[in-house]
Amino acid sequence: xxDLEWYLIFxxxxxxxxxxxxxxxxxxxxxxxxxxxxxxxxxHAPVWYEPHPVHTGGHGPAPAHGPAAVPGGSGTAALGxxxxxxxxAERNTDASGAGSSHGATAHGASAAGASAHGASAHGAxxxxxxxxxxxxxx
Amino acid sequence: xxxxxxxxxxxxxxxxxSSARTDEGxxxxxxxxxxxxxLDEALxxxxxxxxxxxxxxxxxxxxxxxxxxxxxxxxxxxHPTDSVLIAVSPGQRVVEVVTGAGAARRLPDRACALxxxxxxxxxxxxxxVGGIVNGLRQMSDQAxxxxxLRTH
Numbered sequence: 270x271x272d273l274e275w276y277l278i279f280x281x282x283x284x285x286x287x288x289x290x291x292x293x294x295x296x297x298x299x300x301x302x303x304x305x306x307x308x309x310x311x312x313h314a315p316v317w318y319e320p321h322p323v324h325t326g327g328h329g330p331a332p333a334h335g336p337a338a339v340p341g342g343s344g345t346a347a348l349g350x351x352x353x354x355x356x357x358a359e360r361n362t363d364a365s366g367a368g369s370s371h372g373a374t375a376h377g378a379s380a381a382g383a384s385a386h387g388a389s390a391h392g393a394x395x396x397x398x399x400x401x402x403x404x405x406x407x
Numbered sequence: 408x409x410x411x412x413x414x415x416x417x418x419x420x421x422x423x424x425s426s427a428r429t430d431e432g433x434x435x436x437x438x439x440x441x442x443x444x445x446l447d448e449a450l451x452x453x454x455x456x457x458x459x460x461x462x463x464x465x466x467x468x469x470x471x472x473x474x475x476x477x478x479x480x481x482x483x484x485x486h487p488t489d490s491v492l493i494a495v496s497p498g499q500r501v502v503e504v505v506t507g508a509g510a511a512r513r514l515p516d517r518a519c520a521l522x523x524x525x526x527x528x529x530x531x532x533x534x535x536v537g538g539i540v541n542g543l544r545q546m547s548d549q550a551x552x553x554x555x556l557r558t559h
Binding site for chain 2: 304308312405
């Protein structure tokens, strides 16, 4: 009664279905780049993304040129790009750890002086005034 | 978000047109093509809706991180007054949001702090792109439309 034909039909077909579904599910995931986990070091070069310039003919991001990735702020012709290439000294290769404080603290940063200092390095016409914003750690 | 099957190469490149974006291979070893598209859309739509210039920096920040972020912000556009920089350093686990004076009038510090809080929650779960996109959405909702576009 339990000959080869029986096993092929009643065990082989379900097993084949399961194996096919497993391959379809698991195989694409194997190529995915490793997921970010907090605490692991970040060894990629810095990237700086900008929005598309306003007057690009009126269509939205559909043309999908991707973000105007400005690696480290190198100069491009797009409106709003940074005005000089990233300085080598600004690329920090030694990752000192962040503070262990949690939660977000609002910063009414002083920075009329700091931003003017950053701006005067390349003659930007307007200082950004008292800067605001927030910071957080995780 | 998983895909069951890889997209086939359509090999649409000709002498006048470039190849399809999905055929070019990863443009970035940090974010996949779809994640880049999400970031692009979030940045562009936030900037268009609010009239502020949102930029995103992902990478190492020299200590002290706040000063580095402010220096980057000053370089971020021709009008840093109306621009907002989001600087994420996943290695140091710090996120800095810097708003120029004009942007800070429309996007107060407490709104930035709320957005940062939601971003850090997402980052702590390992979701960089989702955190950034949600943070941008929150900040652009808070900043609202420029006064010239308001009809009421």
